[in-house]
Amino acid sequence: MKVQAEATVVLTLTSDAHIKEYNRRYRGLDEPTDVLAFAAQEKPTDQRFVPPPGTEQWLGDIVISLQRARVQAKAAQHDLEAELRLLAIHGFLHLLGFDHAEPKEERAMTALTTRILDAA
Numbered sequence: 001m002k003v004q005a006e007a008t009v010v011l012t013l014t015s016d017a018h019i020k021e022y023n024r025r026y027r028g029l030d031e032p033t034d035v036l037a038f039a040a041q042e043k044p045t046d047q048r049f050v051p052p053p054g055t056e057q058w059l060g061d062i063v064i065s066l067q068r069a070r071v072q073a074k075a076a077q078h079d080l081e082a083e084l085r086l087l088a089i090h091g092f093l094h095l096l097g098f099d100h101a102e103p104k105e106e107r108a109m110t111a112l113t114t115r116i117l118d119a120a
Helices: 016-027 066-076 080-095 103-119
Strands: 008-014 035-039 058-065
Touching: 008 066, 008 080, 016 035, 016 058, 016 066, 035 080, 058 066, 058 080, 066 080, 080 103
Parallel strands: 008 058
Antiparallel strands: 035 058
């Protein structure tokens, strides 16, 4: 995917209950998750994710459960800020078209995430 020099991403920090509803509605999974990404180039099923005219640089929305991020940060023994960076990068890569459904894709996405985190 080609990204313009300037791009817009909407990042929302929310609750487990809110992200559970999104996960149920858009992925058919009735459970909370840590991060969801809604890429602008995908055909949205909900008008809340349709870019308004004049927002061609909009890549999409990333939604992170703050509750889940806190739990995961504690489990990984790092601070909340580090976990939020990891989840935001993960969501951003999804907006750019990366996926991790297959082992090869997951390895590539994990390697790229690590490179980005190491460069920061």
